[in-house]
Amino acid sequence: MSENEKMWQEEQRKLNETIQEIDAKADQYIQKVGGVKDEVIELRSTFFEDVTVNMDEPDDVMETYNSIRQQAELLGERERSHRQLYNQLNTLKRMRHSPYFGRIDFQEDGENSTDTIYIGITSLMDRSEEEFLVYDWRAPVSSLYYDYSPGPATYDTPEGTVDGEMKVKRQYIIRNGALRGMFDTGITIRDELLQEVLGSQASTVMKSIVSTIQKEQNQIIRFDEAPYLIVQGVAGSGKTSAALQRVAYLLYRYRGRIQANQIMLFSPNPMFNSYVANVLPELGEENMEQTTFQQYMEMRLQGRFEYEDAFSQLERLLSREDHEVEQAAIEYKSSKKFKDHLDQFIHTLESDGLVFRNIKFRGRLLIPKEQIEEHVYAQDSSVSIPNRLEQTRDWIDAQLDKYEEEEREKDWVKQEIELLSKEDYLKTFRKVSRGKRDQEDTFDDYVEEERLLSKAVVNKYFKSIRVKVEQLHFVHIKQLYRNAFSFEGADLKNHWSAIVEATMEDIQDNYLRFEDVTPFLYLEDQIKGVDAYRDIRYLFIDEAQDYSPFQFQYMKQLFPYARMTLLGDYNQAIYAHNVSAPTLLDERLYESMKYERLTLMRSYRSTKPIIDFTKHLIPGGEEVEPFNRDGAKPTLTQVNGAKQLYHALVKRIHAMQEQGHETIAIICKTAEEARHAYDMINGEYTVRLVTKNNYSFEKGIMVIPAYLAKGIEFDAVIMFDASEATYSLPIEQNLFYTACTRAMHELHLLCNGLRSPFLSQVPNNLYEELELH
Numbered sequence: 001m002s003e004n005e006k007m008w009q010e011e012q013r014k015l016n017e018t019i020q021e022i023d024a025k026a027d028q029y030i031q032k033v034g035g036v037k038d039e040v041i042e043l044r045s046t047f048f049e050d051v052t053v054n055m056d057e058p059d060d061v062m063e064t065y066n067s068i069r070q071q072a073e074l075l076g077e078r079e080r081s082h083r084q085l086y087n088q089l090n091t092l093k094r095m096r097h098s099p100y101f102g103r104i105d106f107q108e109d110g111e112n113s114t115d116t117i118y119i120g121i122t123s124l125m126d127r128s129e130e131e132f133l134v135y136d137w138r139a140p141v142s143s144l145y146y147d148y149s150p151g152p153a154t155y156d157t158p159e160g161t162v163d164g165e166m167k168v169k170r171q172y173i174i175r176n177g178a179l180r181g182m183f184d185t186g187i188t189i190r191d192e193l194l195q196e197v198l199g200s201q202a203s204t205v206m207k208s209i210v211s212t213i214q215k216e217q218n219q220i221i222r223f224d225e226a227p228y229l230i231v232q233g234v235a236g237s238g239k240t241s242a243a244l245q246r247v248a249y250l251l252y253r254y255r256g257r258i259q260a261n262q263i264m265l266f267s268p269n270p271m272f273n274s275y276v277a278n279v280l281p282e283l284g285e286e287n288m289e290q291t292t293f294q295q296y297m298e299m300r301l302q303g304r305f306e307y308e309d310a311f312s313q314l315e316r317l318l319s320r321e322d323h324e325v326e327q328a329a330i331e332y333k334s335s336k337k338f339k340d341h342l343d344q345f346i347h348t349l350e351s352d353g354l355v356f357r358n359i360k361f362r363g364r365l366l367i368p369k370e371q372i373e374e375h376v377y378a379q380d381s382s383v384s385i386p387n388r389l390e391q392t393r394d395w396i397d398a399q400l401d402k403y404e405e406e407e408r409e410k411d412w413v414k415q416e417i418e419l420l421s422k423e424d425y426l427k428t429f430r431k432v433s434r435g436k437r438d439q440e441d442t443f444d445d446y447v448e449e450e451r452l453l454s455k456a457v458v459n460k461y462f463k464s465i466r467v468k469v470e471q472l473h474f475v476h477i478k479q480l481y482r483n484a485f486s487f488e489g490a491d492l493k494n495h496w497s498a499i500v501e502a503t504m505e506d507i508q509d510n511y512l513r514f515e516d517v518t519p520f521l522y523l524e525d526q527i528k529g530v531d532a533y534r535d536i537r538y539l540f541i542d543e544a545q546d547y548s549p550f551q552f553q554y555m556k557q558l559f560p561y562a563r564m565t566l567l568g569d570y571n572q573a574i575y576a577h578n579v580s581a582p583t584l585l586d587e588r589l590y591e592s593m594k595y596e597r598l599t600l601m602r603s604y605r606s607t608k609p610i611i612d613f614t615k616h617l618i619p620g621g622e623e624v625e626p627f628n629r630d631g632a633k634p635t636l637t638q639v640n641g642a643k644q645l646y647h648a649l650v651k652r653i654h655a656m657q658e659q660g661h662e663t664i665a666i667i668c669k670t671a672e673e674a675r676h677a678y679d680m681i682n683g684e685y686t687v688r689l690v691t692k693n694n695y696s697f698e699k700g701i702m703v704i705p706a707y708l709a710k711g712i713e714f715d716a717v718i719m720f721d722a723s724e725a726t727y728s729l730p731i732e733q734n735l736f737y738t739a740c741t742r743a744m745h746e747l748h749l750l751c752n753g754l755r756s757p758f759l760s761q762v763p764n765n766l767y768e769e770l771e772l773h
């Protein structure tokens, strides 16, 4: 038997033993789960047998309440342990399929023996819970596997650094409990496994990468120093993947101290949310909180304003009209400079200038705005505006109590009572008299009945005023936002008056453009007080290049206790505010803060020929390092007119399907172009049109605007129209690059008319020009 065969046998034996151990543990768990389940069922069915229910006397009610609470707590605790055992059992099931993926043999300095350490998605102890059979990939010692090749190696533990020598580093492919492959690896994780992983079909859900994490990604995952981690990574370099494994790492590293709901991820679009939703559960962890800026905006503005979202703003700018003024407005309103300006404005409001609304009731002026103003500015100027407003709110409430009482005597109230239907009358009567009866023995006085009913009627009408007062609606934020523009925007020269005029009109129409949303909310928060997310400890911002400097400042305020991980790629900055301004990945924004900036240059998503092509679409692209995965060159099909475009498209889709590609994206520039492409082929193929209002990621053919394909990948990408008429302006360059870099295995460009000037930067030998036959 050769050395290799012996090694294989030895490893097979080890694998069998581990699986036996997993089975034995699973049996133990099944018994425990069964036992707890029976208890839960029993507790549920006998819930009320075991509680004493007696509502006769107040003391009895209290006793009943306590008894029910105790029983509910017991049930809750049993249900929790059932869930926990059930989750552990599921993890064991996953481990049985592939208990580990790597091994290192490590000899610590000063020790005689070498430890053999197997590494898997979670740790596994033997039945007696004494020895580790498998180490969690997030354990300190496991970082050796990602960071070193055999030779001297070091890892950090909470107790300090451990030095030693790595003797062996081995990788396994284990499927359904059987050893399929095994490699002793060198400096980086050997390419075989990565080749296998990357060569597979695109999936509609993102996969975990723990078995093939690369050294530079591991640095991101385990980073634990500065409060800001900025990651600039080229398209497909694993930023999102690293972010998700980092969440899993943090949950492991700070187990018991940080829960999944204290970690939040901001993602670029809702489709992305479902795309990444599987990674953490696959690793046996709960998902973090996920949201988009769009969702946050909706939560804040819905019902108050019509507002534009980021996608519509982009669509507006992508239309081929003159956007000079709009572009200037977006750049300015998204800048730190505008925020500083607003801060100055807000500062002046401390002594003068807040605008208020009258408080009226049925046409009667109850509290004039001047009185509110007087009340606010009568307070000590050292008190913050939000605190003064809170104080004023209490004062207004007290005034309203008085007015409410006055109103009860009015004729309209009597009429209202008369008009109450019998049901309403009884309902109101019961409601108001309920409290009364507890205090008095009899209740038969007509006057008292009238009094209570009028109180109820007036109360009902005052309710909406009370709610508005509670929300500090008496401050006229809309007017204040307008007033913020009553200065001379020196840098904007001849555009300023046009910008101000457009803003005034929009606000008058109760409409907020996307570029106004953040400044508006910021102003509102500074005046009314920030409703911050104080529980969030870690904030992840994916596609960070798409956020404006103003949004960043805003987020900092919204998440005051969060460490931030910002991941993105400046070459994929597609929004107007970043066309000529630095993105959030720019170090200059962090100069006064503690931060670390890491870069990822290696791209894993696409085949080498695709990366060789796409890297020429951006300045500095020559530094992008492709992962060496083979594939066909991208193609370019030149067509003239809609008819030829249709034929080229159909031909291409057909070829992609023949080759067995499961996710095929026809990527367009705008929603309008996507609708056009969709109409062209719908009926011929089963095809899905993805819009910002319809977002789920399924297998098949989809037509999608480029900005919605952000962060996502497909087996094959067909660029619907790579022509000059579609892609030639500066704002279109990154969009073009982003769209092309979504392809994993195949990239095909159709071009109706003159080709985009961005293509002239790509050497001819890097793509194939096709004729349409």
Ligand SMILES: Nc1ncnc2c1ncn2[C@@H]1O[C@H](COP(=O)(O)OP(=O)(O)OP(=O)(O)O)[C@@H](O)[C@H]1O
Pocket: 194, 197, 198, 207, 209, 212, 213, 214, 217, 233, 234, 235, 236, 237, 238, 239, 240, 241, 242, 569, 572, 604, 605, 710, 711, 712, 713, 741
């Ligand atoms: N270490 C790795 N092992 C296996 N697959 C990897 C690894 N790193 C990245 N990938 C794969 O490469 C693809 C791109 O990764 P990901 O989406 O995380 O990149 P990204 O930098 O966020 O991309 P983009 O900015 O273009 O949206 C995914 O299919 C991911 O699974």
